[in-house]
Amino acid sequence: MKRTLIHKISSKDINSTFTISGWVEKVRDHGGVIFLDIRDSSGLIQVVVEPEDQELFKKSESIRMSYVLEIIGELRKRPEGTINKSLPSGELELISKKVNILSISKPLPFQLDEHANAGEEVRLKYRYLDLRRPEMQENLKIRSEVNHILRNKLVDEDFIEIETPMMARATPEGARDFLIPSRLYNQKFYALTQSPQLFKQMLMIGGFEKYFQIVRCFRDEDTRKDRQPEFTQLDIELSFIDEEQILKISESLIKAIFQKILKLEFKDFQRIKYQDAIMDYGSDKPDLRNPLKLIDVKDIFKNSTFKVFADPAKNEKSRIVALKINQEISRNKIDEYTKFVGNFGAKGLAYIKVNDSNDLDKGLQSPILKFLSTEEISNLSKTLDFSAGDTVFFGADHRNIVNDSMSALREKLGHDLQLIDQEEYKFGWITDFPLFEEDIKGNLSPSHHPFTATNGGIDSLKKDPINAIARAYDLILNGSEIGGGSLRINNLQEQLEIFSILGINKKEAQEKFGFFLEALTYGCPPHGGIAFGLDRLIMLLCKQESIRDVIAFPKTQSATCLLSDAPSLIDQDQLDMLSIKVIEEDS
RNA sequence: GGACCGGUAGUUCAGUUCUGGUUAGAACGCCGCCCUGUCACGGCGGAGGUCGCGGGUUCGAGCCCCGUCCGGUCCGCCA
Numbered sequence: 001m002k003r004t005l006i007h008k009i010s011s012k013d014i015n016s017t018f019t020i021s022g023w024v025e026k027v028r029d030h031g032g033v034i035f036l037d038i039r040d041s042s043g044l045i046q047v048v049v050e051p052e053d054q055e056l057f058k059k060s061e062s063i064r065m066s067y068v069l070e071i072i073g074e075l076r077k078r079p080e081g082t083i084n085k086s087l088p089s090g091e092l093e094l095i096s097k098k099v100n101i102l103s104i105s106k107p108l109p110f111q112l113d114e115h116a117n118a119g120e121e122v123r124l125k126y127r128y129l130d131l132r133r134p135e136m137q138e139n140l141k142i143r144s145e146v147n148h149i150l151r152n153k154l155v156d157e158d159f160i161e162i163e164t165p166m167m168a169r170a171t172p173e174g175a176r177d178f179l180i181p182s183r184l185y186n187q188k189f190y191a192l193t194q195s196p197q198l199f200k201q202m203l204m205i206g207g208f209e210k211y212f213q214i215v216r217c218f219r220d221e222d223t224r225k226d227r228q229p230e231f232t233q234l235d236i237e238l239s240f241i242d243e244e245q246i247l248k249i250s251e252s253l254i255k256a257i258f259q260k261i262l263k264l265e266f267k268d269f270q271r272i273k274y275q276d277a278i279m280d281y282g283s284d285k286p287d288l289r290n291p292l293k294l295i296d297v298k299d300i301f302k303n304s305t306f307k308v309f310a311d312p313a314k315n316e317k318s319r320i321v322a323l324k325i326n327q328e329i330s331r332n333k334i335d336e337y338t339k340f341v342g343n344f345g346a347k348g349l350a351y352i353k354v355n356d357s358n359d360l361d362k363g364l365q366s367p368i369l370k371f372l373s374t375e376e377i378s379n380l381s382k383t384l385d386f387s388a389g390d391t392v393f394f395g396a397d398h399r400n401i402v403n404d405s406m407s408a409l410r411e412k413l414g415h416d417l418q419l420i421d422q423e424e425y426k427f428g429w430i431t432d433f434p435l436f437e438e439d440i441k442g443n444l445s446p447s448h449h450p451f452t453a454t455n456g457g458i459d460s461l462k463k464d465p466i467n468a469i470a471r472a473y474d475l476i477l478n479g480s481e482i483g484g485g486s487l488r489i490n491n492l493q494e495q496l497e498i499f500s501i502l503g504i505n506k507k508e509a510q511e512k513f514g515f516f517l518e519a520l521t522y523g524c525p526p527h528g529g530i531a532f533g534l535d536r537l538i539m540l541l542c543k544q545e546s547i548r549d550v551i552a553f554p555k556t557q558s559a560t561c562l563l564s565d566a567p568s569l570i571d572q573d574q575l576d577m578l579s580i581k582v583i584e585e586d587s
Numbered sequence: 588g589g590a591c592c593g594g595u596a597g598u599u600c601a602g603u604u605c606u607g608g609u610u611a612g613a614a615c616g617c618c619g620c621c622c623u624g625u626c627a628c629g630g631c632g633g634a635g636g637u638c639g640c641g642g643g644u645u646c647g648a649g650c651c652c653c654g655u656c657c658g659g660u661c662c663g664c665c666a
Contacts, residue, residue, distance in 0.1 A: 029622085031623070065616090082626085090626090113616090120658065194666085224665085448666070
């Protein structure tokens with residue numbers, strides 16, 4: 001008899017006979033009657049084994065959790081008073097007529113029970129068991145649905161899905177490459193692609209005006225809870241477009257996902273210029289649910305005698321900001337926050353407690369008050385609008401340190417003081433990025449990637465690269481960057497100029513990117529695109545803490561696979577074939 | 588490369604500092620017996636430990652010290 005999926009069984013079918021197959025989730029043996037909770041991929045139903053059929057009953061007594069069974073049973077309405085309202089099938093039960101044990105199971109190494117929380121180590125080692133948990137089933141179903149929505153929508157809008165190579169050549173810029181030794185050309189290596197960037201640009205040159213791909217990318221960098229060495233992007237590129245069209249298509253994709261999966265509607269996403277984001281939040285991916293803002297107070301200390309503020313106040317690369325919260329913070333907490341900002345290079349965390357905002361003489365409390373003039377304090381009070389109960393934190397240092405530490409503190413305070421609505425989703429576009437980033441030593445690197453177009457053109461690029469604005473944009477959601485893209489350079493001269501500003505000379509550019517530079521000489525349409533980090537997006541969509549919970553077989557923080565024990569040592573034969581000699585590290 | 592948290596029964600944890608001391612506990616799971624309406628079933632009984640690993644201090648170490656491995660969070664890194 002044909003198998004029926006559990007969720008197809010309904011109260012309309014009372015007295016019908018069904019065959020179901022699935023795992024035993026729970027056994028409740030009452031001696032005279034046995035209840036089995038059977039789960040398949042669609043749902044869960046209670047099976048009752050009654051004692052009348054002695055052979056069946058005896059066999060059923062041997063059934064344990066996680067056995068795989070096929071059960072033929074008759075559907076019955078549960079007797080009065082035994083209905084389980086917390087179950088979709090709670091009014092029904094299947095009276096067992098026949099049981100086939102398809103597979104037995106040892107006791108599981110950890111309980112899949114919703115009431116027991118297994119640690120990540122054991123979950124990852126036995127990932128195939130962890131995947132049986134309804135939460136993981138749900139996460140991966142949503143992931144599949146997201147892929148489906150994206151493909152449908154993009155194909156409907158005449159995008160073409162094209163696969164690009166994963167084995168490519170190593171790139172000098174960007175993240176570390178994962179290398180693949182070539183057997184046929186010893187001493188040579190492929191690299192796993194960090195992103196299909198150049199290939200998709202060459203697809204534009206190749207005349208595919210609307211491309212997309214759901215693609216795995218590889219970067220050999222350290223992991224975080226939202227980063228692992230292999231990850232999935234939705235990659236999009238279009239020709240003959242501008243920023244507006246890309247942002248519009250992107251928004252419609254994201255809105256479609258949230259509409260279809262969470263039934264949430266969104267207005268147009270707010271747009272924030274990079275400079276404003278840095279001013280207000282110290283970050284280019286602020287959590288917009290958090291109402292706190294950084295307030296610039298540098299001007300107040302132009303003539304200060306307090307060295308900690310006076311030095312940054314005079315230095316154009318420095319910044320002084322205040323972060324005000326309307327709550328009293330314990331001394332202990334302040335120590336904790338001081339330590340916290342220390343992680344980001346801050347040398348300390350000055351603060352002022354406001355007890356009485358009308359009495360700036362005696363109503364304030366802080367170890368730095370004695371260094372501040374009456375005028376400075378009065379200006380602070382005006383600018384920051386002191387009121388009783390406020391605590392104000394200050395960051396004063398090189399602007400990178402201030403931005404890093406104070407934006408992190410802003411996020412931490414937002415969480416600690418519960419200023420953030422965890423149920424909310426707040427999107428934003430960050431636009432007008434600088435084309436280059438300057439590190440603390442003054443070196444330039446691309447803030448997006450070296451193929452990004454600027455809106456000033458080649459002349460302004462030459463004159464004033466540091467202030468060049470990129471035609472780039474990031475999509476942020478709840479403090480995560482979930483997408484980013486740009487309009488690209490479609491002109492050889494401009495591309496060469498960028499390389500030269502980055503310190504890549506003509507010879508090197510030719511050697512590493514010659515194939516692409518040549519492609520630019522054969523009629524390259526204006527084009528641009530965007531890529532979304534699907535793991536992150538789905539993590540947020542599923543309200544998970546880590547992308548590991550939306551990846552079927554994820555890597556650990558140290559980039560290993562606990563299930564298959566990768567990476568592993570390689571046999572000498574295999575190494576010989578690749579002409580690779582392993583140098584053992586001194587121990 | 589660096590900082591911090593954790594590692595004790597199959598699992599989740601307590602015990603670990605201030606204060607080292609007889610036989611290392613609990614819950615769930617597992618095994619046995621009992622139980623005809625449970626649904627995180629219940630009752631009685633039982634088994635189960637390299638206290639991550641190595642070294643040191645000590646009469647004595649799960650506990651103190653050093654090193655190391657594993658998991659996690661973060662900094663650096665991630666164009």
